Amino acid sequence: MSLLVFSLFTILVFSSSCCSATRFQHQHRYMQKKITLDLPSKIGINYGRRGNNLPSPYQSINFIKSIKAGHVKLYDADPESLTLLSQTNLYVTITVPNHLITSLSTNQTTAEDWVQTNIIPYYPQTHIRFVLVGNEILSVEERRNITANVVPAMRKIVTSLRAHGIHNIKVGTALDMDSLRSSFPPSNSTFREDIAEPLMLPLLKFLNGTNSYFFINLQPYFRWSRNPMNTSLEYALFQGNSTYTDPQTGLVYRNLLDQMLDSVIFAMTKLGYPHIRIAISETGWPNSGDIDETGANVLNAATYNRNLIKKMTAIPPIGTPARPGLAIPTFVFSLFDEDQKSGSGTQRHYGILHPDGTPIYDIDFTGEKPLTGFNPLPKPTNNVPYKGIVWCVPVVGASEAQLEEALRMACGRSNTTCAALAPGRECYEPVSVYWHASYAVSSYWAEFRTENVRCYFNGLARMTTVNPVTEMIAASFQALLFEKIRRTERD
Numbered sequence: 283m284s285l286l287v288f289s290l291f292t293i294l295v296f297s298s299s300c301c302s303a304t305r306f307q308h309q310h311r312y313m314q315k316k317i318t319l320d321l322p323s324k325i326g327i328n329y330g331r332r333g334n335n336l337p338s339p340y341q342s343i344n345f346i347k348s349i350k351a352g353h354v355k356l357y358d359a360d361p362e363s364l365t366l367l368s369q370t371n372l373y374v375t376i377t378v379p380n381h382l383i384t385s386l387s388t389n390q391t392t393a394e395d396w397v398q399t400n401i402i403p404y405y406p407q408t409h410i411r412f413v414l415v416g417n418e419i420l421s422v423e424e425r426r427n428i429t430a431n432v433v434p435a436m437r438k439i440v441t442s443l444r445a446h447g448i449h450n451i452k453v454g455t456a457l458d459m460d461s462l463r464s465s466f467p468p469s470n471s472t473f474r475e476d477i478a479e480p481l482m483l484p485l486l487k488f489l490n491g492t493n494s495y496f497f498i499n500l501q502p503y504f505r506w507s508r509n510p511m512n513t514s515l516e517y518a519l520f521q522g523n524s525t526y527t528d529p530q531t532g533l534v535y536r537n538l539l540d541q542m543l544d545s546v547i548f549a550m551t552k553l554g555y556p557h558i559r560i561a562i563s564e565t566g567w568p569n570s571g572d573i574d575e576t577g578a579n580v581l582n583a584a585t586y587n588r589n590l591i592k593k594m595t596a597i598p599p600i601g602t603p604a605r606p607g608l609a610i611p612t613f614v615f616s617l618f619d620e621d622q623k624s625g626s627g628t629q630r631h632y633g634i635l636h637p638d639g640t641p642i643y644d645i646d647f648t649g650e651k652p653l654t655g656f657n658p659l660p661k662p663t664n665n666v667p668y669k670g671i672v673w674c675v676p677v678v679g680a681s682e683a684q685l686e687e688a689l690r691m692a693c694g695r696s697n698t699t700c701a702a703l704a705p706g707r708e709c710y711e712p713v714s715v716y717w718h719a720s721y722a723v724s725s726y727w728a729e730f731r732t733e734n735v736r737c738y739f740n741g742l743a744r745m746t747t748v749n750p751v752t753e754m755i756a757a758s759f760q761a762l763l764f765e766k767i768r769r770t771e772r773d
Contacts, residue, residue: 324352595649
């Protein structure tokens with residue numbers, strides 16, 4: 283009798299344990315499936331911090347929650363931000379800076395140290411879902427060394443994650459459209475010959491083997507603004523009835539973003555990887571820019587991002603003409619304007635929020651608000667190319683030391699740029715730092731503008747439609763007036 287009781291007890295315990303294990307496995311699979319389903323439907327925001335007027339991480343993360351973003355992408359693995367994000371339901375993407383890629387690729391211990399420092403202390407309380415190894419690596423000066431090492435670095439990070447039992451953090455890298463040799467029509471797209479074999483094939487093999495995403499930074503603004511007469515603004519902003527039919531596939535495109543996405547898909551297909559999932563790591567529209575940057579304004583930015591979110595949060599998913607019905611994880615670029623970025627004015631004006639958290643324009647990251655529910659915005663005046671004359675001059679309020687720095691930068695590249703400022707030459711007088719700096723930056727910009735040089739000089743120059751001679755006379759008069767006031771105060 284006792285043996286029978288013991289046997290029954292053993293069967294019950296074993297059965298209970300099996301049921302518990304089965305329930306755990308089902309629950310684990312359910313959570314994994316839920317994450318897989320949730321990720322694409324939650325619109326993300328890029329949180330960059332290259333500005334001297336930006337709020338703290340604590341305030342910024344509260345702002346991110348207030349706009350109802352579902353995912354945040356960091357351009358580093360900032361400890362304060364990762365700690366604060368553990369108290370939220372936000373999914374998180376972190377980035378390995380470009381300069382660390384080579385060291386991570388050559389040593390598993392270095393990769394393990396990076397994972398131990400930047401993931402283990404925060405995961406799983408902080409919902410880290412992606413690690414991007416580098417950002418736009420083809421655009422950096424030392425790209426040849428980095429491109430050779432990015433996939434080995436990715437492999438080593440995955441090895442460390444697996445050693446810690448972490449399987450639901452996907453690893454990738456964010457590339458720009460400059461990875462393509464051609465992208466029009468979409469079916470004709472191919473990756474650049476110089477990177478197809480050394481970078482793209484190993485990368486696609488890695489992404490396919492780890493079931494990760496191909497991350498692409500897409501900016502339809504630049505594609506449109508390079509030739510606004512050939513592509514309608516409405517087509518770039520998901521508006522109107524314009525279409526484009528690919529002559530080889532017959533696929534019909536109704537917006538520029540889909541056209542660009544399918545270019546990447548066709549390029550991957552030609553290298554033998556037609557099924558790798560795609561994610562948009564950056565996309566947006568500038569709310570402002572330089573005088574000659576057509577279409578960079580608040581209304582276009584609001585229109586693009588609102589329509590983008592509507593498209594990407596649609597249920598069921600819309601996908602693209604080449605991949606209909608497939609959801610695409612998307613990160614809007616970006617949370618704030620970043621005034622310390624170099625390049626053209628648009629590079630510093632992609633933000634959706636002012637530093638105090640007030641909106642530059644209203645936006646709904648859930649996609650639930652009807653497009654007709656937003657307040658009207660001012661009608662832009664720069665949707666057609668500016669046809670007047672533009673000059674480059676020093677910024678108002680620059681100190682003498684800053685003007686000397688601008689003078690040094692402008693005159694350092696070519697012997698001819700500042701030749702007229704030599705003693706006895708036609709522009710030597712009046713002898714003042716402001717006058718010489720004004721001539722130098724204007725001369726430099728005029729000489730190298732066709733090479734895509736911008737009127738910026740680390741923030742020391744700006745574009746103007748006012749003849750700089752007029753401005754310089756006014757500035758000289760103002761300087762003389764201030765000097766007179768200072769002498770009067772001393773006396």
